Amino acid sequence: MGRPDFEEVEVYRLAEKLANEIWEMVISWDGFAKDTVGKQLVRAADSICANIAEGRGRWHFKDNQRFIRIARGSLYETTSFLRLAYTRRLIDRDTSDRLKLLLDELNPKLNAYLKSLNR
Numbered sequence: 001m002g003r004p005d006f007e008e009v010e011v012y013r014l015a016e017k018l019a020n021e022i023w024e025m026v027i028s029w030d031g032f033a034k035d036t037v038g039k040q041l042v043r044a045a046d047s048i049c050a051n052i053a054e055g056r057g058r059w060h061f062k063d064n065q066r067f068i069r070i071a072r073g074s075l076y077e078t079t080s081f082l083r084l085a086y087t088r089r090l091i092d093r094d095t096s097d098r099l100k101l102l103l104d105e106l107n108p109k110l111n112a113y114l115k116s117l118n119r
Contacts, residue, residue, distance in 0.1 A: 006056040011109045015049035015071070018102045022078070025095065033090050041081035047074035048106075061117050068114045075110060079103055
């Protein structure tokens with residue numbers, strides 16, 4: 001069995017970058033914030049790249065599409081938790097803006113990747 005190819009997919013690399021940045025941000029929060037919003041935010045962000053990887057591992061393109069749709073749902077969930085984190089003053093404007101740029105780049109790429117699987 002060869003090395004998985006999901007690491008070569010640009011949308012996966014971008015999702016992994018987002019997940020790692022969120023991890024580094026949340027790890028410094030206090031216990032209450034980490035236990036409520038933080039854990040869910042990390043899980044949602046991790047789920048984006050995990051579902052892209054799992055979809056790549058499926059041999060049937062319909063399975064891959066299903067996992068990419070799940071990844072897109074996790075992207076929206078991540079966006080929601082980041083909004084909550086900002087509103088609750090867990091992150092500042094600069095952090096929010098920086099992560100929003102990643103989300104804004106990832107969303108259309110994820111949709112384009114899903115669309116490419118229809119071909």
